[in-house]
Amino acid sequence: MKTQVAIIGAGPSGLLLGQLLHKAGIDNIIIERQSPDYVLSRIRAGVLEQGMVDLLHEAGVSERMEQEGIVHDGFEMAFAGRRVRIDLKQLTGGKTVTVYGQTEVTRDLMQAREASGQITLYTVPDVALHDLKGENPKLTFTHNGEQVQLECDYIAGCDGFHGVARQSIPEDSIKTFERVYPFGWLGILADTPPVSEELIYASHERGFALCSMRSPTRTRYYLQVSLDEKVEDWSDERFWEELKRRLPADTAAKLVTGPSIEKSIAPLRSFVAEPMQYGRLFLVGDAAHIVPPTGAKGLNLAASDVSTLYRIMCKVYQEGRTDLLERYSEICLKRIWKAERFSWWMTSILHTFPDSDDFSQRIQSSELDYYVHSDAGLTTIAENYVGLPYEPID
Ligand code: APR
Ligand code: PHB
Numbered sequence: 001m002k003t004q005v006a007i008i009g010a011g012p013s014g015l016l017l018g019q020l021l022h023k024a025g026i027d028n029i030i031i032e033r034q035s036p037d038y039v040l041s042r043i044r045a046g047v048l049e050q051g052m053v054d055l056l057h058e059a060g061v062s063e064r065m066e067q068e069g070i071v072h073d074g075f076e077m078a079f080a081g082r083r084v085r086i087d088l089k090q091l092t093g094g095k096t097v098t099v100y101g102q103t104e105v106t107r108d109l110m111q112a113r114e115a116s117g118q119i120t121l122y123t124v125p126d127v128a129l130h131d132l133k134g135e136n137p138k139l140t141f142t143h144n145g146e147q148v149q150l151e152c153d154y155i156a157g158c159d160g161f162h163g164v165a166r167q168s169i170p171e172d173s174i175k176t177f178e179r180v181y182p183f184g185w186l187g188i189l190a191d192t193p194p195v196s197e198e199l200i201y202a203s204h205e206r207g208f209a210l211c212s213m214r215s216p217t218r219t220r221y222y223l224q225v226s227l228d229e230k231v232e233d234w235s236d237e238r239f240w241e242e243l244k245r246r247l248p249a250d251t252a253a254k255l256v257t258g259p260s261i262e263k264s265i266a267p268l269r270s271f272v273a274e275p276m277q278y279g280r281l282f283l284v285g286d287a288a289h290i291v292p293p294t295g296a297k298g299l300n301l302a303a304s305d306v307s308t309l310y311r312i313m314c315k316v317y318q319e320g321r322t323d324l325l326e327r328y329s330e331i332c333l334k335r336i337w338k339a340e341r342f343s344w345w346m347t348s349i350l351h352t353f354p355d356s357d358d359f360s361q362r363i364q365s366s367e368l369d370y371y372v373h374s375d376a377g378l379t380t381i382a383e384n385y386v387g388l389p390y391e392p393i394d
Contacts, residue, residue: 001029001148001149001150001151002150002151002152003027003028003029003119003150003151003152004021004026004027004028004152004153004154004317005017005021005026005027005028005152005153005154005155005156005313006028006029006031006137006139006150006152006154006155006156007028007029007030007031007155007156007158008030008031008127008129008139008155008156008157008158008159008163008164008165009030009031009032009033009157009158009159009160009163009165009287010030010032010034010036010039010110010113010120010122010158011039011106011158011159011160011285011286011302012102012105012106012109012285012299012302012303013156013158013284013285013286013287013302013303013305013306014030014032014156014158014159014284015030015106015109015110015113016055016056016059016061016109016302016303016306017156017158017284017306017309017310018030018113018118018120019059019060019061019109019112019113019116020055020058020059020306020310021310021313022116022118023059023060024310024313024314024317024318025317026313026314026317027118028118029118029119029120029121029150029152030113030118030119030120030121031120031121031124031127031139031141031150032120032121032122032123032124033123033124033125033127033159034122034123035122035123036110036122039106039110040103040106040107040110042102042103043101043103043187043189043220043262043264044101044102044103044298044299045101045102045293045296045298045299046099046100046101046102046212046213046214046220046296047072047097047098047099047199047212047296047300048065048069048097048098048099048100048105048299048300049097049300049303049386049387050095050096050097050098050386050387051300051303051304051307051387051389051390052299052300052303052304052387053065053069053098055303055306055307056105056108059109059112060112061105061108061109061111061112063108064104064108065098065100065104065105065108068100068104068215069098069099069100070098070099070100070213070215070216071096071097071098071099072088072096072097072098072099072198072199073087073088073089073090073096073198074086074087074088074089074198075088075198075199075200075201075385076196076198076199076200076201077200077201077202077203077350077368077372078200078201078202078203078247078248078251079202079203079204079365079368079369080365080369081248081249082248083200083248083251084372084373085198086372086378086381086382086385087378087382088382088385088386091378091379091382091383092379092382092383092386095382095383095386095387096386097296097385097386097387099199099212099213099214101214102299105299121141121143124141124142124143125141125142126141126142127139127140127141127159127164128140128141128164128168129155129164129165129168129281132155132168132169132278132279132280132281133278133279133280134279134280135280136151137151137152137153137154137155137279137280137281138150138151138152139152139155153280154280154281154282154313155280155281155282156282156284156309157281157282157283157284157287157288158284158285158287159287160285160286160287161271161286161287161290163286163287165281165283165287166273166283166287166288168278168281169278169281170278173278174273174274174275174278175273175274176271176272176273176274177270177271177272177273177274178269178270178271178272179269179270179271179344180267180268180269181267181268181269181270181292181347181351182226182227182353182354182355183207183224183225183226183227183268183351183352183354184224184225184226184227184229184265184266184267184268185210185222185223185224185225185265185266185268185293186222186223186224186225186229186231186234186239186263186264186265187220187221187222187262187263187264187265187266188220188221188222188236188239188260188262188263189214189218189219189220189260189261189262189263190218190219190221190257190258190259190260190261191217191218191219191258191259191261192217192218192219192256192257192258193216193217193219193256194211194213194216194219195211195219195247195251195254195255195256196211196251196254199211199212199213200247200251201294201346201350202246202247202248202350203349203350203351203352203365203368204245204246204247204352205352206242206245206246206352207223207224207225207246207351207352208222208223208224208246208294208350208351208352209221209222209223209224209243209246209247210222211243211247211251221239221243222293223239223242223243223246224351224352225265226354227267229265230265231263231264231265234263236257236258236259236260236263239260239263240255240257243255266293268292268293268294268347269290269292270290270291270292270340270343270344271289271290272288272289272333272336272337272340273287273288273289274329274333275329275330275333276288276305276328276329276332276333277325277326277328277329282309282328284302284305284306284309285301285302285305285306286298286302288305288332288336289301289336289340291339291340291343291344292343292344292346292347293343294343294346294347294350294351295339295342295343295346295347295384295385296385297339297342297343300339300387301335301336301339304332304335304336304390304391305332305336307390308328308331308332308390308391308393309328311393312324312325312327312328312393315393315394321394324393324394327393331391331393332391334391335388335390335391338384338388339384339388342384342385348364349364349367349368349371350368
């Protein structure tokens with residue numbers, strides 16, 4: 001088998017890159033470890049920056065998002081029994097975010113992929129990467145019981161944090177940066193109306209809580225929990241009771257509860273691998289970096305990596321600009337580190353840290369109070385939340 005760009009992973013990064021490359025006439029094949037149903041069963045974040053919305057439009061997969069996505073002009077931060085609104089639109093000169101689930105983005109991309117006729121091989125358990133430093137890199141794997149060799153010009157590692165792409169780079173050619181937080185998020189999905197029209201990020205001494213949504217009839221709520229908590233110990237009733245305790249009383253009084261349709265715990269981590277390339281392999285999205293979910297940046301960062309790699313590939317194939325290839329990592333990392341900083345900061349000011357002393361707690365609440373009562377502070381939060389501009393490639 002032969003293609004121009006071999007893509008490992010059919011998550012949002014791999015599928016979006018594949019779709020954009022296909023539209024530009026660049027042939028690609030996607031190899032995914034799981035089945036399509038498994039990929040669609042993962043519940044992930046749901047807040048899209050305008051840059052990602054525009055990119056989905058460019059890829060020709062924005063129709064349903066434009067109908068069903070909900071544009072949010074602001075969000076709220078709750079603490080000390082009060083709610084403060086961050087008016088994104090007013091503070092950023094008109095920018096907004098769109099609430100539309102990652103699962104739906106993935107579904108739309110899968111449909112477009114099928115319609116495009118480009119090949120996607122699912123349920124491939126054993127992809128291996130070869131000759132990354134040479135001019136003819138290859139993937140080998142088993143498909144339908146047969147050994148396959150896929151020759152290509154370039155490989156895009158879109159295979160997430162636990163994927164094989166980053167692990168195929170020799171240890172002395174990559175440096176990683178990491179922070180693991182001493183808590184996780186317990187999330188539930190429920191068919192209940194949202195407690196408020198906009199998202200509420202709540203800081204409370206019992207721990208952080210987030211009120212989010214997928215639609216006017218489906219909600220997604222999260223609670224900060226300690227790392228030793230088990231999902232089995234959290235009945236729906238216990239979840240709702242704890243959520244109410246962490247919200248301002250008037251908000252808690254309005255909360256509509258109901259049976260959960262999904263419940264899971266995710267750890268929080270900040271992680272960056274540098275550089276994001278090795279020879280003809282390019283890491284994209286979660287394969288190269290992870291953010292804690294507090295700023296809703298994970299999926300959006302994956303989209304800006306895709307945009308950068310896609311634009312470079314277009315210049316390479318259309319104008320012979322192979323010089324741009326070696327700049328991929330440097331261009332991506334500028335924006336990534338700013339989003340890492342924002343996600344770390346949002347996590348730091350809103351969560352309860354188990355090892356924090358009295359002094360640190362006072363500093364933390366005073367920082368939050370300062371930011372939300374200063375125009376400069378609010379503007380800083382807003383411009384990061386809607387997403388910093390994509391870096392130019394040339
Ligand atoms: N071979 C083939 N596919 C693999 C392999 C492998 N060895 N390892 C992992 N994969 C697949 C996974 O099954 C998954 O479908 O790669 C895909 C990676 O998808 P994601 O983990 O969703 O990562 P990405 O596409 O970069 O999406 C961006 O940012 O913060 C997050 O929630 C956000 O998941 C989103 C992500
Ligand atoms: C979500 O809706 O799942 C969500 C929203 C905002 C976040 C994180 C997750 O910051």
